[in-house]
Amino acid sequence: MPEILLSVKDLSMHFGGVRAVNGVSFDVRRGEVFTLIGPNGAGKTTVFNLISRIYTPTTGRIVFRGREIHAVPPHAIAKLGIARTFQNIELFEHATVLQNLLIGYHAHCESGFWSNLLATPRSRRAELAARRKAEEVIDLLDLQVYRDAIVAGLPYGVRKVVELARALCSQPELLLLDEPSSGLNTEETEDMAWWIRDIRRQLGITVLMVEHDMTLVSRVSDRVLAMNQGEVLALGSAAEVQRHPGVVEAYLGSFDDVSNLRRAA
Numbered sequence: 639m640p641e642i643l644l645s646v647k648d649l650s651m652h653f654g655g656v657r658a659v660n661g662v663s664f665d666v667r668r669g670e671v672f673t674l675i676g677p678n679g680a681g682k683t684t685v686f687n688l689i690s691r692i693y694t695p696t697t698g699r700i701v702f703r704g705r706e707i708h709a710v711p712p713h714a715i716a717k718l719g720i721a722r723t724f725q726n727i728e729l730f731e732h733a734t735v736l737q738n739l740l741i742g743y744h745a746h747c748e749s750g751f752w753s754n755l756l757a758t759p760r761s762r763r764a765e766l767a768a769r770r771k772a773e774e775v776i777d778l779l780d781l782q783v784y785r786d787a788i789v790a791g792l793p794y795g796v797r798k799v800v801e802l803a804r805a806l807c808s809q810p811e812l813l814l815l816d817e818p819s820s821g822l823n824t825e826e827t828e829d830m831a832w833w834i835r836d837i838r839r840q841l842g843i844t845v846l847m848v849e850h851d852m853t854l855v856s857r858v859s860d861r862v863l864a865m866n867q868g869e870v871l872a873l874g875s876a877a878e879v880q881r882h883p884g885v886v887e888a889y890l891g892s893f894d895d896v897s898n899l900r901r902a903a
Contacts, residue, residue, distance in 0.1 A: 640667040640668050640669055640670065641667065641668045642665045642666070642667055642668070643666055643667065643668040643702065643703060643811065643812060643844050644665065644666040644689070644700075644701070644702050644812055644844075644846065645665045645666075645699075645700075645701040645702075646662060646663055646664050646665070646685070646689070646698070646699075646700055646701075647663050647698055647699040647700075647701070648661050648662075648663055648697065648698045648699070649661070649662045649663065649685065649688060649695055649697075649698035649699070649700065650662070650695060650696045650697040650698050651681075651684050651688055651693055651695055651696050651868075652696045657868050658681050658684045658868050659681045659684050659685055659688065659695075659868045660681075660867075660868040660869050661698075661869065661870075662681070662685060662698075662865070662868070662869065662870055663870070664863050664870070664873065666812070666844060666846055667844075667860075668811075668844055669838065669842065669844055670838075670844060670845075670860040670861065671834060671838060671844075671845040671847065671858050671859050671860050672844075672845070672846050672847070672859070672860065672861050672862075672863070673846075673847045673848070673849055673855050673858075673859040673861070673862045673863070673876075674686075674846075674847070674848045674849075674862075674863050674864075674865060675848075675849065675850070675852070675855060675862055675863070675864050675865070675879070675885075676864055676865035676866050676871070676888065677866060677888050677889060679867070680865040680866050680867065680868070680888075681865050681867070681868040681869075682848040682865055683725065683816060683848060684868075685848075685865075686722065686814055686816055686846075686848060688700065688708070689707075689720070689814065689846070690712070690715055690720060690722050690814060691707070691708075691710055691711065691712040691714075691715050692712060694708065694709075695708050702718060702719075702720065702812065703718075703719070703811070705718075716808045716810075719809075719810050719811035719812060720810055720811070720812045720814065721742070721805040721806070721808040721810035721812075721813055721814070722805060722813070722814035722815070722816065723798075723801045723802055723805050723814070723815050723816055723818065724801070724816050725816045725817045725820055725848075727794075727797050727798060727801050728801065729789050729797060729800060729801055729804070730789065731788075731789050731790040732788060732789070732790055733788070733789060734785070734786050734787060734788055734789070735776075735781060735784045735785055735786070735787055735789060735792075735800050735803075736769075736772060736776075736785050736786060738789060738800060738803075738804050739772040739775060739776070739800075739803055739804050739807045740768050740769070740772055740807070741804065741807075742803075742804035742805060742806070742807030742808045743767075743768040743771050743772060743807040743808065743809070768807075771807055771809070772807055775803045775806045775807055776803065778806075778833075778836060778837075778840065778841075779799050779802065779803050779806075779833055781796075781799060781800065781803060784796060784800070794821055794822075795821070795822050795823065795826040798818065798820075798821065798822060798826075798830075799829075799830075799833075802815070802818065802833065806837065806841070806843070810843060811843065811844060812843070812844050812845075812846060813837065813843050813844070813845050813846070814846050814847075815834070815845060815846070815847040815848070815849075816847075816848050817848055817849055817850060818830050818834070818847065818849065818854075819849060819850075819851045819854050820850070827851060827853075827854055830854065831854055831857045831858050834847075834858045835858060845858075847859070852876075852880065855876055856876040856877070856880075859875075859876050860875075861873065861874065861875065862874065862875065862876045862878075862879040862880075863879075864879050864882065864884075864885045864888070866884070866885075866888040871884040871885055871888060872884060872885050
């Protein structure tokens with residue numbers, strides 16, 4: 639059995655009287671793609687925000703690599719080895735693609751303020767290492783043609799890939815993907831599926847994903863956890879979860895979601 643990289647135990651998040659997440663537990667094994675699914679408002683993104691320390695849980699434990707992290711400050715999460723993308727793209731719009739990627743790498747920069755200011759040999763070595771890493775990620779995700787382009791002028795689909803690339807440049811052990819196919823067309827979603835596989839196979843990165851596109855979920859996920867109204871409905875393979883009566887019932891409010899669920903099953 640692979641090592642457990644992330645363990646979530648009895649996690650709850652209350653906003654006043656609203657229980658956005660209520661007693662959620664699951665483990666993510668090293669090297670797998672683990673996906674959270676569920677209708678809008680199920681609590682999936684809240685779980686992501688708790689793991690990445692945007693929120694502090696009301697109750698429960700989050701353990702990463704054997705260390706409890708629910709009290710770790712948000713700015714320290716990247717150094718621990720956790721990176722994430724957002725449903726709404728968060729990039730420096732007026733910087734180039736390469737500059738955005740270098741920002742991701744600098745989460746691990748240890749050369750210090752004065753070393754960088756004075757451009758010492760240590761600082762220059764760190765900069766060269768960052769550029770080599772960024773170029774590797776650019777090659778992996780086929781971003782060569784956009785390397786020096788300003789992000790604000792890029793198509794939406796390319797900007798989604800740039801955000802993914804920046805997350806990879808922070809050299810995570812665990813990558814949180816918040817709806818990576820959102821806003822993408824069929825061809826771009828197909829590419830995203832290949833890249834998620836490559837990220838796991840070539841880089842050895844564990845992926846925790848929130849996703850609505852059940853075709854993508856079925857293609858890349860080792861295990862799937864379905865949520866509704868802040869609670870766990872089912873856990874298993876994509877096919878097992880899609881057949882679960884509680885999951886089907888949770889999706890009945892949307893004809894498109896139910897049709898998508900049945901096509902993917």
